[in-house]
Amino acid sequence: MICITCLCAFNLNAQKQTSGVNWITFEQLYDSIQNKPKKVFIDFYADWCMPCRKMDKEVFPAPAISKILNEDYYAVKMNVESADTIRFGNQIFVNERLNRRNPVHQIALLMARRKNRPFSLPAMVILDENFEAKARYFQFLNTDQLLDILQSN
Template sequence: MNWISFEQLYDSIQKHPKKVFIDFYADWCVPCKRMDKEVFTHPQVKAMLNNDYYAVKMNVESPDTIRFGEQTFINERLNRRNPVHQIVLLMARRKNRPFS
């Protein structure tokens, strides 16, 4: 898979717009590991995602600051029991509205 970062995504979309596939995962997530092993290695899935989408992979508990264009996202919940990153929460709440 040709995974890219959110920062790379912003630049790529500006140059060549296409759909985006985001795989949010956690290190402890068993189904996520299974997806990595069984789905993302499948030749047809890899070809489709690599050709038709920008594929972004992100750990939902990442402490990293993410810059997407002029927007900055941080993990405000890092020291909490459920340290889900701000960008994940934002996308989960958007209810079919475009993200820009």
């Protein structure tokens, strides 16, 4: 009986690890792109953002989405209200607005800002292998929409 319980627990753990997107941090991203250049997908979110939460629940777990993100991209997920200091290469990024209204982290503002428009969520950025921005999206994307975008970039 104990062996069966252990086997079931192992099986569930293995399924958790193989399903969904393998999200990494900006620090992990820097090391990864130095070793093996690859396209980058960045998902900026906040806990209060309902479209972000809906994408987390419905879109990112989709097998086709997680497969393409895990195989063809480095996938980074970042809470824009984070108080973390992020080291990326020789640069340091902080949340300068931490104790203010709309405390959006510096790195999110740098990568997902739109000219003459306020920062909005959800915000997704796609970078090529040379770490140059190729596309930015500021809306809920369903599975089919995101899949088309990921396959075309």
